[in-house]
Amino acid sequence: MSYNKIQISHGNGGKETQQLLQRLFFSRLPLELKRVKGGVGIDYPDDGAVLQNNLVVATDSHTVNPYFFPGGDIGYLAVSGTLNDVIMMGAKPIAMLDSIVVSEGFPIDDLEKITGSMIELLKKYNIPLVGGDFKVIEETAMKNSIIINTVGLGVVETGSPIVDAIKPGDKIIVTGPVGVHGAVIAAMQYNISTNLKSDVRPLFELLEVFSKFKGYVHAARDPTRGGLAATLNEWAQLTGNVIVIEEAKVPVLEDVKAITEVTGLDPLNLASEGVGVLAVDSNVEDDVLETLKSLGFEPASIGYVVEPKSEKGIVVAKTAVGGAKILEMPTGDIVPRIC
Amino acid sequence: MSYNKIQISHGNGGKETQQLLQRLFFSRLPLELKRVKGGVGIDYPDDGAVLQNNLVVATDSHTVNPYFFPGGDIGYLAVSGTLNDVIMMGAKPIAMLDSIVVSEGFPIDDLEKITGSMIELLKKYNIPLVGGDFKVIEETAMKNSIIINTVGLGVVETGSPIVDAIKPGDKIIVTGPVGVHGAVIAAMQYNISTNLKSDVRPLFELLEVFSKFKGYVHAARDPTRGGLAATLNEWAQLTGNVIVIEEAKVPVLEDVKAITEVTGLDPLNLASEGVGVLAVDSNVEDDVLETLKSLGFEPASIGYVVEPKSEKGIVVAKTAVGGAKILEMPTGDIVPRIC
CATH class of the missing domain: 3.90.650.10 (PurM-like C-terminal domain)
Structure with a gap:
């Protein structure tokens, strides 16, 4: 195993991911560049960040493989996952953005089904899609793959955002x-x-x-x-x-x-x-x-x-x-x- | 050429990208799900979207190849590009989020240089990085590649956002x-x-x-x-x-x-x-x-x-x-x- 190359374990969301992000970002930024003043950012990792006026923003890049699976697909997952990140901060989702990266040769019918799942959820929960991006990577570098990044914005309508501060007795x-x-x-x-x-x-x-x-x-x-x-x-x-x-x-x-x-x-x-x-x-x-x-x-x-x-x-x-x-x-x- | 598969041209940011996004998203969403009420979204494509209170949000997935090039790298490009999208709406950037997807085997030293370029810009312009994500894709699906998604948030401090409304005589x-x-x-x-x-x-x-x-x-x-x-x-x-x-x-x-x-x-x-x-x-x-x-x-x-x-x-x-x-x-x- 080579320690100077990215391993699958660096993406596990556990210890190795934490250590790598510490090295790449957390240790290199001063506190005032880890959050908006009065808000919550990467100084206190949570589902999303809190900006001014109780505005919550969350982002995730979804890479699930296979991209169709029993119970859903990568589009359904990307929208649900980011809406949940906003909701778990105690915020009501108000808007979403998406960026899709696909490999050359990707079936357009599959892409249409996947974006159809995204649209189904946006319609069901009345969330506007306000912006996005779309990129293609050549087949020699990426094969039969799709990556969907979603950005969710939400507002804490009353009270404070739920910043994960557990207390003894909870x-x-x-x-x-x-x-x-x-x-x-x-x-x-x-x-x-x-x-x-x-x-x-x-x-x-x-x-x-x-x-x-x-x-x-x-x-x-x-x-x-x-x-x-x-x-x-x-x-x-x-x-x-x-x-x-x-x-x-x-x-x-x-x-x-x-x-x-x-x-x-x-x-x-x-x-x-x-x-x-x-x-x-x-x-x-x-x-x-x-x-x-x-x-x-x-x-x-x-x-x-x-x-x-x-x-x-x-x-x-x-x-x-x-x-x-x-x-x-x-x-x-x-x-x-x-x- | 197969018309039911994604071609490189679908990612050109020109006619083919427009037509595909029309099919995947624009034609399938009603107006009220293309923007926040009173704001600007994918109903009127621009650098970024406008939400309530003159808040601007922009996102892009950056895939530039090679990822180091004379004058910069993909990290420098990702931060600059998204800051510029916010600025071009007439908004002052207030925060940024990033999601990085890399292929298994990617050199960690390169990753550290790339995130170093991101940090250099965040420090220079005093922009907090408030959230993000990090994922790894196995080498059989993606090779020697990095994709950086950035989200930029900004506020139009006085006046209105610059929504691209050219007028005769301009x-x-x-x-x-x-x-x-x-x-x-x-x-x-x-x-x-x-x-x-x-x-x-x-x-x-x-x-x-x-x-x-x-x-x-x-x-x-x-x-x-x-x-x-x-x-x-x-x-x-x-x-x-x-x-x-x-x-x-x-x-x-x-x-x-x-x-x-x-x-x-x-x-x-x-x-x-x-x-x-x-x-x-x-x-x-x-x-x-x-x-x-x-x-x-x-x-x-x-x-x-x-x-x-x-x-x-x-x-x-x-x-x-x-x-x-x-x-x-x-x-x-x-x-x-x-x-």
Whole structure:
């Protein structure tokens, strides 16, 4: 393995991605160039950035392979993923931009289906597409591939954006079973037959939850690349607090377990594309769970936040048999081009 | 040639790109999903979109090949290009986001140089980088390539954004010689030796011009992909007016001519990355030229806008020998991966 060349693991959304971005950007920019004054930027990594006037902006480049998969396609994923990044900041999406890069020889019918999926969602949720770009790369450099970058803009209409600031005593809630999207893509890449469909979809209903429990939702994230393990580790690292989860309480579908058992992947490292992870004040835990159920979710309370003792900023997973281990930030290859 | 597959020409920023985007997006979205109410979006293509409160947002995916070139690199180009898109709307840049996609095996030292160029510009112009993304594509699908998507946000501090609305009587001014960046990239792709350097740079000085001549600058664009010909044709198409330019007045460097003569390319179709094209009220033409000179530019007044007679929305080029021809929207392959 060559350490001066980009490896697949640099794109895992886990430890290697963090280290590389530290080297390329974070360590080289002073604080005042990591955020707009009074806002939130790369000084405090979250789903999106906060500018003046509670304006939220988020961007992602989507590379999922294959670009059609059960339950969606790269267009549907790109729009959903970026809308979710805006929503998870507590902001109502107001506009979107897209940039598409395709390889020479890419089937135009496929492109039309993919942009059709984007348009379907924009229409369903009434989000204007206000700008974009389109580029072609020659076949000798890129083959049968499409990359869709999406930019989402949103406004926090009342109150403050949800900047992921977990507090000791908070309860950790997931809005549904985790790792489904990642398992679907892994199954296709490993040629495993499954009836699973990706959970990809925009999570607009969560805006109702954030509005109803304003001030009590201390953190919200959609656990995409790197899965639940990456989200919880980022929260712990950012605040120095310790998150304890009970593995047996984390909802994982049987079909997902079947795929992770064959591949050796961990469901906690696999991407969800239609799930939220919330850290809420313990006083509203039951009410939040009830509200989520009334909105059609199948939520679960999976753990809690405690003050750090000897070790700061870690995630502890209690195992079903009564043991405890550290749940690490994902590392290594996981599944490439998952989103 | 297969018409159901993406061709290099679909990425030329000219006629084929326009037709494809019409099919993929423009024809499939109702007006209310092409812009934010009261703003400007893909209903009226410009450098960037306008949201509420005179907020401007622009995005571009940069694919230039080779990624190091005389006068700059893809990082310098990505930041400059998107800052210029914000500036050309008459807005002061306030923040930037980036998404980088690289191929497995990409040299990390090169990546560090490229992001170093981005950081150099962000520091020089005091623009915070507030968010981003980083993805890796396996070597079997993408080779020795990097794609940088940048998002720029800006605010029009006083007055209105410069939405490209040319009027009969307007004078067309270019701020310097055209086609330099395109000629440099073409020379590298064709293995032609030259001393030319790309003109790529952010054009912050133009904000002074827009502020001084508020209301008199009716259109401003940086003529990147598709060059001067694409910019002028878009302006003519959008308004239905006719633009007349005098070819002999368009400044083209001798070194650029040397490259276009060998390659058969037209300097008017080649990208500039450090030039503005302005349409200004004829009453301020001389003052704008003087101001541009005082700011270090070498501007030229190259033509004017007239009301359409028989043919609407075209660009006419008067030739040096006294003839006239229609300057078409660029078509065909031009130079791939120019920006």
